[in-house]
Amino acid sequence: MIKNLPNYITCLNLVFGCLGLLLLFNGHPASAAYCIWIAAVCDFFDGFAARAVKAESPMGKELDSLADVVSFGVLPAFLWFHYITDSFNLNLGMIAHPLSYIAFFMAVCSAWRLAKFNIDTRQTDHFRGVPTPANALVWSAIPFITSDSLFPWAYQWISNPVFIIVFGLVMSVLLVMDIPLIAFKFKDWSWKSNKIKYSFLLLSVVLLVSLKANGIFFVFAAYLGASFLENKNKGV
Numbered sequence: 001m002i003k004n005l006p007n008y009i010t011c012l013n014l015v016f017g018c019l020g021l022l023l024l025f026n027g028h029p030a031s032a033a034y035c036i037w038i039a040a041v042c043d044f045f046d047g048f049a050a051r052a053v054k055a056e057s058p059m060g061k062e063l064d065s066l067a068d069v070v071s072f073g074v075l076p077a078f079l080w081f082h083y084i085t086d087s088f089n090l091n092l093g094m095i096a097h098p099l100s101y102i103a104f105f106m107a108v109c110s111a112w113r114l115a116k117f118n119i120d121t122r123q124t125d126h127f128r129g130v131p132t133p134a135n136a137l138v139w140s141a142i143p144f145i146t147s148d149s150l151f152p153w154a155y156q157w158i159s160n161p162v163f164i165i166v167f168g169l170v171m172s173v174l175l176v177m178d179i180p181l182i183a184f185k186f187k188d189w190s191w192k193s194n195k196i197k198y199s200f201l202l203l204s205v206v207l208l209v210s211l212k213a214n215g216i217f218f219v220f221a222a223y224l225g226a227s228f229l230e231n232k233n234k235g236v
Helices: 004-023 029-052 058-087 098-119 132-144 154-159 162-176 191-234
Strands: 126-128 179-181
Touching: 004 029, 004 058, 004 179, 058 098, 058 132, 058 154, 058 162, 098 126, 098 132, 126 132, 132 162, 132 191, 154 162, 179 191
Parallel strands: none
Antiparallel strands: 126 179
């Protein structure tokens, strides 16, 4: 039974992805965002558990990708769908604006990215394209942006249909772009070998503690910046 512990955690990831969809369909985007966060925790700990009990397997790898398609592919795609619809002052219970269906492009890109990850031997110590959990976490921050938040201009942006559509398209394309990005797989724990990773993690903690959900956007920007510096140092 202990050997199946990682798979059970992966299944929890999938369950919370399904729950998030249900909550979103019932008009609770913030609760759906919490489900993404819990799914992300499960996604981290299933790999950790697999290594701890020495139960890494091809089945676990495939199950992880299948769960991620729902939690970090379909769920953020429907969050995007929700905010496109909302920007046109429509309700999810009504017929959606035709442009809302462009959100399914994100689900396709997520599935494509996950399938490629499973067969791409280059992604052992870095990612190629934005990981699906990172994209999902960015979208999970949007329900917490309000007109009286720390960044009222951000609320105006997500309320603008042109911005929300373009933003979603850019995030979708970043999923499948062949660009090397940092993966937090440490060959050793020394500062010299991992100073960019450690600096990014420290900055992320500061941003999330000080800005809460709003800090996720800045963490994502810092992730891209840290990846650029890492690539420059390696001559990629």
